[in-house]
Amino acid sequence: xxxxxxxxxxxxxxxxxxxxxxxxxxxxxxxxxxxxxxxxxxxxxxxxxxxxxxxxxxxxxxxxxxxxxxxxxxxxxxxxxxxxxxxxxxxxxxxxxxxxxxxxxxxxxxxxxxxxxxxxxxxxxxxxxxxxxxxxxxxxxxxxxxxxxxxxxxxxxxxxxxxxxxxxxxxxxxxxxxxxxxxxxxxxxxxxxxxxxxxxxxxxxxxxxxxxxxxxxxxxxxxxxxxxxxxxxxxxxxxxxxxxxxxxxxxxxxxxxxxxxxxxxxxxxxxxxxxxxxxxxxxxxxxx
Amino acid sequence: xxxxxxxxxxxxxxxxxxxxxxxxxxxxxxxxxxxxxxxxxxxxxxxxxxxxxxxxxxxxxxxxxxxxxxxxxxxxxxxxxxxxxxxxxxxxxxxxxxxxxxxxxxxxxxxxxxxxxxxxxxxxxxxxxxxxxxxxxxxxxxxxxxxxxxxxxxxxxxxxxxxxxxxxxxxxxxxxxxxxxxxxxxxxxxxxxxxxxxxxxxxxxxxxxxxxxxxxxxxxxxxxxxxxxxxxxxxxxxxxxxxxxxxxxxxxxxxxxxxxxxxxxxxxxxxxxxxxxxxxxxxxxxxxxxxxxxxxxxxxxxxxxxxxxxxxxxxxxxxxxxxxxxxxxxxxxxxxxxxxxxxxxxxxxxxxxxxxxxxxxxxxxxxxxxxxxxxxxxxxxxxxxxxxxxxxxxxxxxxxxxxx
Numbered sequence: 225x226x227x228x229x230x231x232x233x234x235x236x237x238x239x240x241x242x243x244x245x246x247x248x249x250x251x252x253x254x255x256x257x258x259x260x261x262x263x264x265x266x267x268x269x270x271x272x273x274x275x276x277x278x279x280x281x282x283x284x285x286x287x288x289x290x291x292x293x294x295x296x297x298x299x300x301x302x303x304x305x306x307x308x309x310x311x312x313x314x315x316x317x318x319x320x321x322x323x324x325x326x327x328x329x330x331x332x333x334x335x336x337x338x339x340x341x342x343x344x345x346x347x348x349x350x351x352x353x354x355x356x357x358x359x360x361x362x363x364x365x366x367x368x369x370x371x372x373x374x375x376x377x378x379x380x381x382x383x384x385x386x387x388x389x390x391x392x393x394x395x396x397x398x399x400x401x402x403x404x405x406x407x408x409x410x411x412x413x414x415x416x417x418x419x420x421x422x423x424x425x426x427x428x429x430x431x432x433x434x435x436x437x438x439x440x441x442x443x444x445x446x447x448x449x450x451x452x453x454x455x456x457x458x459x460x461x462x463x464x465x466x467x468x469x470x471x472x473x474x475x476x477x478x479x480x481x482x483x484x485x486x487x488x489x490x491x492x493x494x495x496x497x498x499x500x501x502x503x504x505x506x507x508x509x510x511x512x
Numbered sequence: 513x514x515x516x517x518x519x520x521x522x523x524x525x526x527x528x529x530x531x532x533x534x535x536x537x538x539x540x541x542x543x544x545x546x547x548x549x550x551x552x553x554x555x556x557x558x559x560x561x562x563x564x565x566x567x568x569x570x571x572x573x574x575x576x577x578x579x580x581x582x583x584x585x586x587x588x589x590x591x592x593x594x595x596x597x598x599x600x601x602x603x604x605x606x607x608x609x610x611x612x613x614x615x616x617x618x619x620x621x622x623x624x625x626x627x628x629x630x631x632x633x634x635x636x637x638x639x640x641x642x643x644x645x646x647x648x649x650x651x652x653x654x655x656x657x658x659x660x661x662x663x664x665x666x667x668x669x670x671x672x673x674x675x676x677x678x679x680x681x682x683x684x685x686x687x688x689x690x691x692x693x694x695x696x697x698x699x700x701x702x703x704x705x706x707x708x709x710x711x712x713x714x715x716x717x718x719x720x721x722x723x724x725x726x727x728x729x730x731x732x733x734x735x736x737x738x739x740x741x742x743x744x745x746x747x748x749x750x751x752x753x754x755x756x757x758x759x760x761x762x763x764x765x766x767x768x769x770x771x772x773x774x775x776x777x778x779x780x781x782x783x784x785x786x787x788x789x790x791x792x793x794x795x796x797x798x799x800x801x802x803x804x805x806x807x808x809x810x811x812x813x814x815x816x817x818x819x820x821x822x823x824x825x826x827x828x829x830x831x832x833x834x835x836x837x838x839x840x841x842x843x844x845x846x847x848x849x850x851x852x853x854x855x856x857x858x859x860x861x862x863x864x865x866x867x868x869x870x871x872x873x874x875x876x877x878x879x880x881x882x883x884x885x886x887x888x889x890x891x892x893x894x895x896x897x898x899x900x901x902x903x904x905x906x907x908x909x910x911x912x913x914x915x916x
Binding site for chain 2: 232332340341348365437439441444480483
């Protein structure tokens with residue numbers, strides 16, 4: 225592998241990492257703060273992609289479609305938390321897993337009823353179309369670079385939200401001690417509804433912004449869900465910073481694993497996870 | 513005819529309620545459900561994916577199969593049909609329990625499935641050891657199913673993985689390419705198709721410089737595309753299907769590779785998905801046992817009927833479902849619905865003629881796999897344009913099959 229190819233593969237690794245972070249951030253928020261294992265996270269990702277495909281048919285503009293999709297998903301996430309998840313905070317994880325698994329089945333069938341089982345694609349918007357010439361025969365799609373930028377902005381935004389705002393303070397307080405926060409006058413049920421809605425919206429948003437470079441198809445959420453769990457576990461459950469670092473590590477490991485060790489392409493990611501867990505069972509940035 | 517029918521209802525009762533029931537076609541001993549329907553239904557078990565990446569394939573097959581059976585009056589050999597559908601979930605570990613459930617619990621006469629080559633091998637291992645049911649594969653191309661695992665009661669109405677890929681390798685060599693990279697998902701279909709393509713490409717003077725196997729069903733291709741760009745082959749030979757095909761073809765074009773390194777492959781790369789691929793698929797040449805614009809009356813009727821019934825055009829998968837139904841109709845008609853006469857059913861299926869097949873006439877090989885034309889197609893204006901025949905009446909080598 226010559227140096228320019230190496231650099232391009234590094235770029236590929238980070239770029240994949242950014243995509244993973246988008247999905248994993250919502251997953252780690254919901255798990256870390258609310259203690260809910262949300263198996264339906266991948267299904268919300270898929271729903272985001274389908275919503276974009278659907279809304280773009282009306283708006284003709286990707287950004288308007290994403291904006292509309294965000295509103296729909298934020299409301300949907302809020303309603304699901306109020307009507308279903310909120311009843312399970314005191315139950316053990318098995319019940320939550322069953323509920324969110326049930327949500328997968330419902331969302332999958334809903335998707336089949338609304339959009340059928342055909343494959344769709346979403347066009348890349350005009351202003352972000354095309355690519356940058358990297359080597360004599362390879363271009364890098366501008367839209368992929370755009371996603372990376374969006375992801376960095378989002379990561380910064382989440383950091384500020386959780387660490388610098390009053391809402392973030394209440395979220396952190398609720399996560400570390402629910403009863404005490406309530407005694408101090410914080411409306412925890414409202415905070416949790418907001419966090420869950422945020423998590424759902426983040427999952428859907430990654431499906432939306434990723435839809436032009438991905439194709440939109442049934443079951444697209446299940447593969448990404450597994451890798452996202454790996455990212456969350458490597459980074460440390462509940463840590464957004466951990467999810468970011470974890471996503472970069474997994475993105476790079478996957479890229480170089482597939483190129484350098486093609487025979488083991490499918491296990492490299494899990495081997496990295498196993499090594500990290502042996503060294504730090506709580507994940508890179510997890511609390512013990 | 514009458515004798516056959518009473519024979520048939522006797523079989524239904526054997527091993528069960530009353531050995532006397534056979535003689536009393538009109539007596540009060542006969543349970544009412546038989547009295548009302550006249551005859552017990554032929555049970556058609558279906559094991560296909562209805563969720564996940566390949567759900568579209570499962571639906572296309574089922575739709576066309578049911579349409580063909582409806583056109584024939586909704587009966588098999590004069591008996592009504594009972595469908596027992598199971599979602600395969602594309603899960604190889606679930607293949608064996610699902611198959612056993614359909615055979616032992618539901619006691620199906622025909623077992624139609626699957627889409628996935630890995631599941632096909634698992635099913636064939638179970639079905640091939642028994643005399644019944646009759647298994648008909650409406651898609652999965654696993655070479656083994658009509659190779660080492662072939663059996664008298666296993667038939668295929670689609671293709672072997674070798675068939676659509678083999679002419680593709682020659683095509684690349686004929687178009688002047690000296691080196692190629694093969695890339696596919698790492699499972700039965702991908703591995704076997706790449707092997708067939710490589711075989712004929714190298715036999716015609718080409719050289720495959722790298723075989724890239726992507727873990728199934730991963731769809732993040734960027735690292736592989738950079739690898740291809742760095743190695744600079746003359747051409748790329750690829751197998752992906754469904755959602756993966758959409759994404760691969762789009763990513764390949766977005767990486768700027770399409771202009772410099774032409775993309776070839778078995779027709780699944782663009783079949784049923786070229787609308788979603790859009791401009792990225794334009795100009796790609798593929799080889800497959802069907803082309804939408806085949807100029808024969810059967811194909812035109814099929815396309816009109818299917819579009820009318822389901823609101824969208826058919827694809828190669830629906831063609832395979834359609835022919836699966838034709839095969840069942842011919843088999844059941846030959847024995848007047850007496851599915852217990854397994855030997856006669858099998859003989860009828862081996863000699864079946866597919867006059868009304870949308871892909872053009874074909875017949876069964878000794879290994880029970882179609883002997884069929886492989887067409888050369890090119891994506892033009894978002895449609896599969898027929899360029900000609902890439903290989904005429906191509907028969908799978910059926911390596912390791914005792915029947916052949």
